[in-house]
Amino acid sequence: MPAPNICATASSIVCDVIHKRISLDKATVIRLSKLPQSNWGETREISWGAIRWYHYYLQIINKLLQKPLHKNDLMLEGLLLCSLYQLDHMRAPNYAIVSSAVEACRLLDRAKACGLVNAILRQYLKQTNTNKSAKNDEYKTMPSWLLNILRTHWPHHLEQIIDACNGRPPMTLRVNRQRCTVNAYLEHLEKIGLHGSKSTISDVALTLSKPLPVNAIPGFNEGQVSVQDAAAQLTPLFAGKLEGRILDACASPGGKTCHLLESSDGKLDLTALDLHGHTELIESNLQRLGLEAKIVAGDATKPESWWDNQYFNCIILDAPCSATGVIRRHPDIRIHRRNSDIYHLAKRQLELLTSLWPLVAKGGRIVYVTCSIIPEENDHIIEQFVDQKNDVIVKYPPIKTGLKTKFGRQLLPQVGDADGFYYAVLERNQS
């Protein structure tokens, strides 16, 4: 039976995310720190599941309630979301889940609501005769604006995308080629009773059969491996042969910066740029991996404040985006992101690209990357940019992963067990 304190903490996490708009990662870390470690796994499973299925269960709760909850009782919404998720998706017997939810009411100082919670959950069980499967309703886990976008752009891939977004992401590692090989690392895992498998899309990626806390990953602190999704590990392939000056323009926390350095025996003249206050993680990742880059704090849309007027041969622009390709890793994206964000993000993406273009040497290139699966942030940006300029050549590196689009390549989530990413390569005309 899920202990009442687990239900109460999971409900508080859900409430923090929905009503205080705190990120799920942050709310989880804060709330778990108050529970014994033995309860972390189950609390996380319940709260993350409830957030994944938020849009679906909220509709049900609103139908079951005779009148809306008072604003002081929003915690009960979190509790009901967590309980319905458990009834449909977790193994504990239904009576135990209901009784634990009722007990959690007391722990949450809502003793008066025990009757209400009990009644709602019993009514749900009576109406649905729950069979531990809400599989047919997976589409309802998406906010309608996002579902409409996905339906419009990816009608033939919709089921795959929804499935991926509702799934649990694998823990994928990038092996630091300068310190280890994938085969040696996999052998080491086997020796210590852990397992992993090679990625089908990146030759330095492997997936652990079971996720581990970062500090428990063998060789992590020694800089042998980093945590990075396999689709994010395609950057060096799209960038091609690197020489001269390289800029990683939106670099923090440094995943792509470090990967580029690892792929080039660490001898690149690479500048890692990110906004003021965002560069610390780049520094610590470089240190852990034994790599070197020039770190600059500045705004990529205002090169006049940090650029030394020396052209770059290659710029990686991993632009801030809706992150709709990584929903399975951050299920709260579907709650916190709004349709109107897409317009503002697209404006910023085009501005970043336009500001950085004059810094590219003739014959040099920009690799434009997002972890979005929305074309307004991807092909549409490149299209607008190419229309404005007369010195851009769109390049199509011979990479087969994902779908070819008009200007680049789109990886939808789950291809190669990886996240959704978009890549486009733009070369600056020599003349």
Ligand SMILES: C[S@@+](CC[C@H](N)C(=O)[O-])C[C@H]1O[C@@H](n2cnc3c(N)ncnc32)[C@H](O)[C@@H]1O
């Ligand atoms: C998708 S993340 C980058 C992830 C990183 N490339 C990696 O692989 O680890 C986008 C980054 O863009 C940065 N950013 C947003 N606007 C920026 C700007 N105007 N100038 C520089 N960096 C910016 C954010 O701070 C954030 O770190």
